[in-house]
Amino acid sequence: MRGLPGFDEAAFVQVHNSGERVTSLRINPAKMQDTFLQKKVLQSLSTAPLIPVPWSQYGFYLPQRPSFTFDPFFHGGAYYVQEASSMFLEFAMRQTCNLEQPLKVLDLCAAPGGKSTLLQTIISPDSLLVSNEVIRARAGLLADNISRWGAANVVVTNNDPRDMSRLTGFFDVMVVDAPCSGSGLFRRDPEAVGEWSPENVTLCSQRQQRILADAWPALKENGILIYSTCSYSKEEDEAILDWLSAELDADSVPLAVPAAWNIVTTVSDKRNAAGYRFYPDRIQGEGFFIACFRKKNGDAWQSRKQKDTLTALPRKERDKLLPWISDADQLFFMEHQGEVILLPEAITPAVAVLQQQLYLRKAGVKAGQLAAKELVPDHQLAMSPLLAPQVQKVALTKDQALQYLRKEDPALQLSAKGWALMAYENMPLGWAKILPNRINNYYPKELRILKEI
Ligand code: SAM
Numbered sequence: 001m002r003g004l005p006g007f008d009e010a011a012f013v014q015v016h017n018s019g020e021r022v023t024s025l026r027i028n029p030a031k032m033q034d035t036f037l038q039k040k041v042l043q044s045l046s047t048a049p050l051i052p053v054p055w056s057q058y059g060f061y062l063p064q065r066p067s068f069t070f071d072p073f074f075h076g077g078a079y080y081v082q083e084a085s086s087m088f089l090e091f092a093m094r095q096t097c098n099l100e101q102p103l104k105v106l107d108l109c110a111a112p113g114g115k116s117t118l119l120q121t122i123i124s125p126d127s128l129l130v131s132n133e134v135i136r137a138r139a140g141l142l143a144d145n146i147s148r149w150g151a152a153n154v155v156v157t158n159n160d161p162r163d164m165s166r167l168t169g170f171f172d173v174m175v176v177d178a179p180c181s182g183s184g185l186f187r188r189d190p191e192a193v194g195e196w197s198p199e200n201v202t203l204c205s206q207r208q209q210r211i212l213a214d215a216w217p218a219l220k221e222n223g224i225l226i227y228s229t230c231s232y233s234k235e236e237d238e239a240i241l242d243w244l245s246a247e248l249d250a251d252s253v254p255l256a257v258p259a260a261w262n263i264v265t266t267v268s269d270k271r272n273a274a275g276y277r278f279y280p281d282r283i284q285g286e287g288f289f290i291a292c293f294r295k296k297n298g299d300a301w302q303s304r305k306q307k308d309t310l311t312a313l314p315r316k317e318r319d320k321l322l323p324w325i326s327d328a329d330q331l332f333f334m335e336h337q338g339e340v341i342l343l344p345e346a347i348t349p350a351v352a353v354l355q356q357q358l359y360l361r362k363a364g365v366k367a368g369q370l371a372a373k374e375l376v377p378d379h380q381l382a383m384s385p386l387l388a389p390q391v392q393k394v395a396l397t398k399d400q401a402l403q404y405l406r407k408e409d410p411a412l413q414l415s416a417k418g419w420a421l422m423a424y425e426n427m428p429l430g431w432a433k434i435l436p437n438r439i440n441n442y443y444p445k446e447l448r449i450l451k452e453i
Contacts, residue, residue: 001232004277006264011281016187022284023065024084026058029121030150030385031078031427040425041078044071053284054261056087058121061284069451072401076427077148077383082114083188085278085285088263089115089175089226090122095255096224096292097173103127104350105173108161108215111138113145115177115228120151126346130171130354132157132164143362144447150384152331153344155354156362161214166357169220169301170350176215177228178208184230184287187280205235209243216248221298225250228290237275237289238268245271250293303353310343310352311335317370324367324375326388333367339378340367342386374419379444382421382430392420394432401429407441407448414439 001007025045032038042050046062053059061084068074068081097103099122107116111133120129131146131154133139139158146154181201182192212227219225227244229236244250245268252273257263264277275291313321313333321340322328332348334341343351343364351363365386368378381387400410401424414420414434422429422443431442 004232004234005266006277006279006282007232008279008281012279015281021065021188022084022280022286023062023081024053024059024087024285025062025079025081026056026087026118026121027060027079028077028117028149029058031076034426037426041073041427044073053084053087054258055091056084056118057090058118059084059087059090069449070402070453072396072398072405072424072429073427075148075405075447075449076424076429077150078427080114080117080145080149082118083286083288085184085283085288086114086228087118088276088278088288088290089118089228091257092226092255092290092292093119093122093173096226096253096294100124101127102346103172104130104170105175106130106132106164106171106215106218107175107177108132108164108211109134109177109179110156111135111142113142113149115175116142116146116154117149119175120146120149120154123153125153126344127153128347128350129154130157131155132159132358134158134160139361146362147380147383150365152342152365152384152386153347154362155351155360155364157354157358158361159358161211163358164215164218167218167301167353169218169299170353171218171223172220173224173226174215174219175226175228176212178204178211178236180204180208180229180231180236181233182230183232184278184289186287188286201231201233201235204231205233205239208236208240209247212240212244212248216295217298219295219298220301221295223295223298224253225293225295226290227293228288230286230288232277232287232289237277237291238266238273241268241273241275241291242270244293245273249296251296253292253294255292303349310348310355313340320370321367321375324377324381324388324391325386327386331386334364339369340375341365342367342384377419377431379430379442379447382428387421387428392416392418393423393428394420394434395426396422396424396429398424402449404429404432404441404443405449407443407445409439409441412439
């Protein structure tokens with residue numbers, strides 16, 4: 001690392017040896033429009049006032065790491081535990097994109113979903129986020145995290161970057177948080193040091209080029225590319241900026257970063273493309289690198305005559321769902337394999353295109369299955385702000401909430417019956433069906449808390 005812009009060997013070594021751990025999270029404003037609840041959530045994590053992450057409207061540092069597993073707010077999607085440097089994506093997006101506009105955004109390497117949940121928070125409600133992950137099991141984890149976040153304007157796909165070339169000129173913004181050699185996380189994960197090698201840096205650099213070249217056609221002319229890694233290696237950072245400028249004819253977009261933040265501005269050797277380096281001895285966060293580009297030339301998206309469009313739920317069936325859903329007039333009710341999926345009207349044409357071209361793991365919010373007489377509501381609906389406020393709720397204490405999240409019976413004495421939302425401090429956690437002598441716990445088995453206190 002000697003000779004890299006901003007590298008201070010003594011301070012770098014010292015901070016890695018210090019054992020210091022920085023914990024930060026980003027709140028989910030969609031779940032906490034009520035500032036009272038927001039305060040309650042933050043106070044439950046720390047009695048001391050939380051320090052904001054300078055480059056994010058929603059990020060906070062915690063003075064110590066609590067047990068998130070035993071916090072019902074975590075399971076309700078009130079926040080996402082995210083490393084602070086990564087939250088700089090918010091600042092980069094605000095400087096390079098008009099976030100008031102409806103945008104089509106691709107997060108190409110998205111699992112487990114840190115950047116995607118951030119992007120979903122800052123884009124407008126009629127924008128579309130395509131959150132893609134190539135590795136199948138990781139795409140499942142990504143879908144769970146997106147469901148917990150509760151957003152309707154996200155599609156989770158499980159595709160290789162090369163499949164994106166079927167969508168020429170489709171996206172306004174492309175975020176490539178590339179797989180990398182991971183040196184930026186050495187402080188947090190010292191075991192990763194053993195897996196590092198110069199050969200792996202070279203392999204990662206080649207893979208980063210391949211990923212970018214494969215997905216590049218899907219970005220429209222004048223579209224924005226945001227590239228990031230958690231590596232310090234020049235081969236994966238500045239050299240990729242040179243490669244992007246030379247091979248893809250991408251225009252570097254410098255950012256105006258306040259000097260007080262101590263982020264190091266760097267430029268690539270050959271093309272003077274701007275990038276930003278984050279060192280743990282200079283900032284409160286881990287190692288990170290980010291750079292922005294504009295696509296100079298490219299083909300525009302040609303909307304072809306659709307072979308298939310999305311299948312609308314028949315009106316009669318749709319009416320049965322209305323008591324469950326708020327803002328139904330702005331939603332498209334889609335029928336898919338016996339289930340009902342809710343999509344914001346504004347994104348349905350784009351989702352119809354994606355359905356033809358990619359493997360969709362999840363789209364919008366699954367409302368549930370329509371059985372003969374009733375809706376069997378899905379967990380995604382419980383986690384979504386689309387759920388109607390009048391749906392029956394049961395307020396749980398913290399102990400009861402944790403029992404519910406373990407998929408145990410919280411032994412409630414209830415006079416109500418039928419489907420009810422289990423909630424902790426007004427934050428929905430999932431469904432239960434209340435029967436005369438017991439409740440059936442519908443919390444998804446695969447999400448339940450397994451860890452003992
Ligand atoms: N953006 C994520 C976040 O903020 O939570 C982290 C992404 S991680 C740095 C890189 C991701 O790229 C991993 O999920 C990994 O599975 C995926 N990946 C690995 N090989 C890939 C490839 N050849 N093409 C695209 N993605 C790949």
